[in-house]
Amino acid sequence: xxxxxxxxxxxxxxxxxxxxxxxxxxxxxxxxxxxxxxxxxxxxxxxxxxxxxxxxxxxxxxxxxxxxxxxxxxxxxxxxxxxxxxxxxxxxxxxxxxxxxxxxxxxxxxxx
Amino acid sequence: xxxxxxxxxxxxxxxxxxxxxxxxxxxxxxxxxxxxxxxxxxxxxxxxxxxxxxxxxxxxxxxxxxxxxxxxxxxxxxxxxxxxxxxxxxxxxxxxxxxxxxxxxxxxxxxxxxx
Numbered sequence: 309x310x311x312x313x314x315x316x317x318x319x320x321x322x323x324x325x326x327x328x329x330x331x332x333x334x335x336x337x338x339x340x341x342x343x344x345x346x347x348x349x350x351x352x353x354x355x356x357x358x359x360x361x362x363x364x365x366x367x368x369x370x371x372x373x374x375x376x377x378x379x380x381x382x383x384x385x386x387x388x389x390x391x392x393x394x395x396x397x398x399x400x401x402x403x404x405x406x407x408x409x410x411x412x413x414x415x416x417x418x419x420x
Numbered sequence: 421x422x423x424x425x426x427x428x429x430x431x432x433x434x435x436x437x438x439x440x441x442x443x444x445x446x447x448x449x450x451x452x453x454x455x456x457x458x459x460x461x462x463x464x465x466x467x468x469x470x471x472x473x474x475x476x477x478x479x480x481x482x483x484x485x486x487x488x489x490x491x492x493x494x495x496x497x498x499x500x501x502x503x504x505x506x507x508x509x510x511x512x513x514x515x516x517x518x519x520x521x522x523x524x525x526x527x528x529x530x531x532x533x534x535x
Contacts, residue, residue, distance in 0.1 A: 340522050351424070351510050351526030352463065397462050401522065406476035408453070408524060410462035 320417040327385040329414045331398035334379065338400035342408070343372060343383045347394045352410075355383070355396075359403065385416075393418045422447055424527035426511050432533045433501050441496040441530045445513030452494040453524065454486060455510040463510055469494050470516065498532075506534045 321327045333341070339360035344352035358365045358372045358381075365372050371384040381398050395413040425444045433439050445452050451470045455463035465478035469488035488494045492513075498505055508531050512524035 342523070344524075344526075349528065351512070351528050352524075353526070354523050357523065399462075403522065406453075406468045407465045407478065408522075409465065410455075412462045413460075 317412070318415045318417065320419060321388050323388060323390060323418055323420050325388055327383075327388045327392070327416060327418075329383045329385075329396050329398075329416065331381040331383075331411055332379060333381060333398070333400045333411075335400060335402075335409070336379065337402055338409075340401050340403040341372070341374060341381050342399045342401075343370075343381075344397045344399060344410075345392075345394045346397065346413070352397060388416075388418050390418050390420060392416060424511055424513050424525050426509075426527035426530050428530060429528065430531045430533075432535060434535050435501055435503060437501050437534075438497065438499045439501060439532060441498075441509050441511075441532070442493070443496070443511030443513075443527060444493045445511075446525045449513035449515045449525070450492050451514045451516055452488060452492065453512045453514070454494070454496045455512065456480070457508040457510055457529070459507070466496070501534045503534050506532060508532075 342357040343355040345355050346352045356367045356372050358374050369386045373382045395415045397410050397413045399408050399410045401408045427442045453468040454466040457463045466480050467477040468475045472488045483499045485497045508529040510529045511527045
């Protein structure tokens, strides 16, 4: 089915370390990319986005990197906290389009 | 400011039955998208509604249909339920008038189990 691909299904990190979650996308026409966080029993929650005219964008403790040449997206979480434990989805869409395509997700475990 | 609300939270049906799921978008939002999320997978786009019309549809059969009301709320209907329809159904809202209209706001979903 339609899915933005992910390199790792699970990631385990020590509290306080930095986390890097990777994602590969397949549609060269996509020009808007988003990371969502989904906690157990909840719907996905927006974390950060980036448009194709940028290669890096920073938020609070999070950074998204976009490499259009190899169609790769990554999410970096600084000083990972137990509250960061969740499933993270990368998603892509064509700006002004209607459909957002989600990847399969990476589960992040944070060890205290 | 209420976020996206969905009802019911859980539902159990048997094969062949029909189900209606409901969604109220976030205040100020006019666009509703529905997604199906199977266990351990990412959300799959079903369709999007704007101005009471279906604007785009994903790879789902005609058994899946929807509706949007003048107050922007929406329903997802699934007929002739199959075991494979068991999933979490997510509603997401957005605003076409917002500068951040690409961002989706999700409800907590309806967990549908088909027995």
